[in-house]
Amino acid sequence: MPTVTVVENVLKLNDEVAALNRAMLRQAGVFAINLIGSPGCGKTSLLEATLKHFNGTRRVGVLVGDLTTTRDGDRLSRYCDDVVQINTGKGCHLDANQVRQGLQQIELADLDLLVIENVGNLICPVGFDLGQDVKVGMFSVSEGDDKAAKHPYLVHEASLVLLNKTDLVPHVPFDVELFRRDVWSLNPEIALMEVSVLRDAIGPWLEWTARRLDEVPVPGVIGA
Amino acid sequence: MPTVTVVENVLKLNDEVAALNRAMLRQAGVFAINLIGSPGCGKTSLLEATLKHFNGTRRVGVLVGDLTTTRDGDRLSRYCDDVVQINTGKGCHLDANQVRQGLQQIELADLDLLVIENVGNLICPVGFDLGQDVKVGMFSVSEGDDKAAKHPYLVHEASLVLLNKTDLVPHVPFDVELFRRDVWSLNPEIALMEVSVLRDAIGPWLEWTARRLDEVPVPGVIGA
Numbered sequence: 001m002p003t004v005t006v007v008e009n010v011l012k013l014n015d016e017v018a019a020l021n022r023a024m025l026r027q028a029g030v031f032a033i034n035l036i037g038s039p040g041c042g043k044t045s046l047l048e049a050t051l052k053h054f055n056g057t058r059r060v061g062v063l064v065g066d067l068t069t070t071r072d073g074d075r076l077s078r079y080c081d082d083v084v085q086i087n088t089g090k091g092c093h094l095d096a097n098q099v100r101q102g103l104q105q106i107e108l109a110d111l112d113l114l115v116i117e118n119v120g121n122l123i124c125p126v127g128f129d130l131g132q133d134v135k136v137g138m139f140s141v142s143e144g145d146d147k148a149a150k151h152p153y154l155v156h157e158a159s160l161v162l163l164n165k166t167d168l169v170p171h172v173p174f175d176v177e178l179f180r181r182d183v184w185s186l187n188p189e190i191a192l193m194e195v196s197v198l199r200d201a202i203g204p205w206l207e208w209t210a211r212r213l214d215e216v217p218v219p220g221v222i223g224a
Numbered sequence: 225m226p227t228v229t230v231v232e233n234v235l236k237l238n239d240e241v242a243a244l245n246r247a248m249l250r251q252a253g254v255f256a257i258n259l260i261g262s263p264g265c266g267k268t269s270l271l272e273a274t275l276k277h278f279n280g281t282r283r284v285g286v287l288v289g290d291l292t293t294t295r296d297g298d299r300l301s302r303y304c305d306d307v308v309q310i311n312t313g314k315g316c317h318l319d320a321n322q323v324r325q326g327l328q329q330i331e332l333a334d335l336d337l338l339v340i341e342n343v344g345n346l347i348c349p350v351g352f353d354l355g356q357d358v359k360v361g362m363f364s365v366s367e368g369d370d371k372a373a374k375h376p377y378l379v380h381e382a383s384l385v386l387l388n389k390t391d392l393v394p395h396v397p398f399d400v401e402l403f404r405r406d407v408w409s410l411n412p413e414i415a416l417m418e419v420s421v422l423r424d425a426i427g428p429w430l431e432w433t434a435r436r437l438d439e440v441p442v443p444g445v446i447g448a
């Protein structure tokens with residue numbers, strides 16, 4: 001079937017460019033997170049809080065994907081100089097080549113951490129390797145407790161699942177135990193953190209991220 | 225560019241099948257809605273309430289798209305016999321051919337209304353005509369007040385925008401006036417309805433839908 005061949009070729013080419021991105025990031029000693037979640041789950045708000053927290057102690061850059069606006073990039077630029085907005089037009093995910101172009105606009109040697117905020121979508125972003133070290137899946141309480149089970153590929157691929165908006169638990173139907181069971185039955189190894197960006201209750205995420213940065217090898221010696 | 229050609233051909237083929245679907249639906253006198261919104265915005269809950277409301281007065285069928293589970297189809301089957309679950313695997317939208325296969329499993333002559341609940345995604349579902357009469361875009365308060373502006377193609381293409389979860393306005397940062405302004409600046413003709421499925425406050429949606437059904441021509445005489 002020709003369609004399948006096209007899709008396979010697109011993904012193969014994407015993987016090749018992602019490998020180049022990964023090598024470039026490792027060479028510079030930058031830890032890279034691909035942050036994937038629904039529109040409105042709180043990705044940009046989480047990054048605002050993260051940039052504020054690490055200001056002065058860790059050097060953070062952000063590539064932020066969006067269809068047509070620069071709203072998220074504008075929000076993040078208030079906290080950080082190294083923000084690149086990638087507009088995908090009608091594209092529902094970032095690909096490795098878009099990230100490559102974004103990386104060329106950042107001085108990677110100056111960074112400890114790069115967060116790639118993917119386009120708001122729980123599906124296609126999962127399939128496109130961008131060269132990140134880890135994928136982080138982000139859900140929110142207001143989306144309903146069935147969303148991990150309904151998006152198994154993201155939960156399989158992620159190293160960490162964030163459940164945001166726990167402050168809304170009293171106001172919406174959401175069975176936290178059910179959500180946890182679904183996540184761990186799909187991926188028994190995964191870390192799951194329940195946070196509220198609105199209430200500034202994101203301590204576990206900040207600690208997890210800081211630990212990852214401490215583990216990054218010294219630039220230039222990977223594979224030595 | 226070969227990629228563009230492939231995409232154009234895919235969309236052209238999709239449009240041809242959508243035209244067949246549209247003709248089949250009109251022939252049967254069925255009004256068809258393509259319901260598009262984020263994961264967790266409340267599409268399935270809205271349809272549960274809609275099926276309950278129209279029970280005994282209007283005959284409603286549902287095609288429901290999802291990645292891998294039958295959860296939404298199972299929920300809706302409690303209220304209606306004519307529910308077909310379409311699993312898209314890793315596909316982020318329904319296409320006209322999937323809908324065509326779904327239509328073949330429903331006795332269209334028995335229906336007044338068909339709702340196609342698209343895969344939870346604000347982006348790709350907009351570009352694929354399924355043969356519907358109208359597209360309805362669904363947002364929710366907990367997603368943030370910038371989501372209409374960030375998804376202009378959906379607002380352009382929709383005949384109606386539903387803003388769900390208005391019961392959460394006291395608990396989240398959401399500027400209702402800003403959301404309204406964004407919607408109407410993108411599409412001055414569009415109907416905008418603010419609803420709360422959780423509070424069973426969906427009267428305007430039910431009235432709007434009932435009015436559309438009253439306008440559907442008698443089967444078989446379209447174009448006569």
